[in-house]
Amino acid sequence: MSRYPLPRILEFMRTVEPFDNMNEDELHQMVSQMEIAYYPRGQIIMRHGDEPSFLHIICVGSARISIPDESEEDILVDVLGEGETFGATNVLDSKKSVFDIAADEDMIVYLLPAAVFKDIVAGNPEFNEYFSYSLAKSIRAAHKYAERAVPRLPDINTLNLDMFLIGKRVSDLMFTDVLTCTPEDTIRSIARKMTDRQVSSIVVTGSSSQPLGIVTDSDLRSKIIAEGLSMDTSVDRIMSYPLYTIHPDAYAFDALLDMSRYNISHLLVAEKQRLAGIISDHDFQMETGSSPVGVIGDIEKSQAVNEIIGMHSKINRVLEMLVRQGGSVNRMVALITELNDRVTRRIITLTQQEMEAEGLGSPPAPYTWMALGSEGRREQTLLTDQDNALLFLRRPEDDQEKVKQWFLLFSERVVKSLVKYGFPRCPGGIMASNPRWCQSEDDWEKTFMGWINDPDPFTLRMATIFFDFRPIYAETDFLENFRGSLNEATKANSHFLRSLAKIGLANRPPLGFLRQFVVEKSGEHKNKLNLKIRGLAPVVDTARVMALDVGISATNTHERLENLRDMDLLEANLYKDVREAYDFINLLRISHHLKARSKGELPDNFLDPEKLNNLQRRMLKESFSVINRLMQELIEWRYQVHSLGEA
């Protein structure tokens, strides 16, 4: 190919990341399809809701990125300058712009048509990674918006996931004109009403118009057809209750989470016991057609372990999409945990059925499948391996050896299926298939009491994983009693708590003298920060120690901190800062994972602080110093760790 007659344009493109890696021919090819636009200062280049048809590369001038706000001034999110680009994620995901983008100064912008840009990214997988990198920033911006957003009138036609994820409230999405009936009405009459009004649900209300139950179109179909009920049956025979309700001011994402959790398609919106509206999973259908609610339906309906394993990529896609869309970190990880729980639970149920079908018998004793570690705390991200254990009831009449053998066989099958599904084995062997971690209730109690009464480095490490347990599949509620006796034991034992605190303090946030980041000194991750160990673990560990100390039974870090604040053990402002800091680091970590995934690499927790922009670096430092304060003020003071020697 002959030389491009204006090499200066190619030279400029060579200064623009990530195009700087393209060779002469590729650049020439690309530039030949570009256009130059001029935008005078103040001109709106792209509006919130526009679907950009170009990648914009700023050659001269700067662009103001803001979020529209009808009541006040726009919220400035960022200012982009020469050599920076905008519109990439929108073009790549065919998403509408969340932002208003205007020329802050007179601008000369190179425009790369969407189709060409997509082709280039398709041919250069590393570009994908580059263009999704500013994600953390965008998520955070969207999050900021969510906090300040004033609810607007819903526009039914433009509802899509990104809109409510960045701050829609339930009241924005709910349908206020709720169809109601009395319990005495017949199925025939309500079916007519629903058809006439073309709605998918009707709320059954009592004499003082308090909601009693709900009938959805799927109830009608399944109950009448399957159970062969007469059309003259009264509604109270088929209605679903209890009703799940949500407050109109709750975030729409919470509604989504509740629907996922309870596997329901409609939520009533109620304020002070009064019915304010209704919200259904139709409002949550994503452009791709698969919603988390739909995926959960698929999980529940699956009939074989292999079927679930086959759904892995689809579930993963939904999760990744949700995470990419942003929203609050806490909700993101809650939703990830919710889906992972359901997958695990379904695999357990189906494995049980398969073993029965193969003549291997049913569980010989009541048992509980425990989630440990981050899964136990409901803090899973996309990078997750297995941490689980099994606890069964010892009954005098059982042959203990045989019982244990059955559960080991069962656990091995579940663990294998989980691996096939995509949760790698725990490198430390903390899995129910390990005879050490598949025990009867009293053996567990002995194990835990041993750890508490005679802590050593290994058992303390185990305690940090095991004491965050949560039942995932429970046939009885004995885990609650178990939790109770564990709390009693730890509450009294200051030696154990001090040792645990000391372990926690070993992972100090990586801020050195003059607040420089302290990075790994050598090895594969030289000059990188371990976000999990240095950033998140200190918070998690601190919250755990204190929770165990005062008998809080929550395992989720946010909940633990909240309980501590409520008990006046954590100052309200520090609590708020710690929450922010924890979420920010988690967000960085999640976006780091997404980045690795889009590169096709195995995600890790090591982040190069040099790769962060100034704002992110500043926030990360701020976050670390907040966490330092938490550890300083509370642990050292309360547990006098120094008396045990230097941490």
Place this chain on the structure above:
Amino acid sequence: MKLFLARIRNRWLQARMKGRSIADLARDNLSALDYIDVNKDARSFGYVVVDLETTGLNLKYDQVLSIGAFRVVNARIKLGDMFNRLVNPGRYLHPESIKVHEIVPDMLSEASPLSAVLDDFLDFLGTDILVAHYAAFDLHFLNTSMRKKYGFPLQNLVLDTIPLCRNIAFPPHHYPYGIDLNSLPSSLDEIAKHFGIDIFQRHTAIGDALATAMILQRVIARSEKIGQGLLKDLIKAGALFLS
């Protein structure tokens, strides 16, 4: 008014050419004005922004060395839609001019003469509006060749960026009473500098054409801002009509 006269002249020319056998390219050029609707937005038209490098500045003796042009559509410059050709002047290159345009005789050995390049340019130009900086200069060379080959000058609407800038793009405070207009920037370098446009390859036809196209963008943006964004406003401000 001048456009009106140009249309009449064009009608008359079309009538005169009727029945004569001329090349398709030339015949297409005859209809260029048919597409001009002065009440439409200026940005909705296609423009070909052209620059010529010549052996010197003498209209009578000097010859074209290269033609560079970019197309501007919807006020955006299409970087792939360009015309960039060397022209064999068929004569000796003066060393002084070589210093300016840096075209040495060797480079021209495979270049075609203007009469051949003209056809390709006509094909590129089509019926778009022709724009140049100090358009009379470039138009002179193009029309000389047109007349020689086809017997009539280019029929396209022609805009000149110098008066366009003066009448539209330079802010009004450049015009206090009695100030000599000549003190306003008028060379390509000055105007580009005024707008902060970096000319990528000064004194190459293609580089100057790109700079001129970027100046046209400023003119269009400015005309829209002051509520004169219709084609007739640009014509009033900077059209070049042959007398």
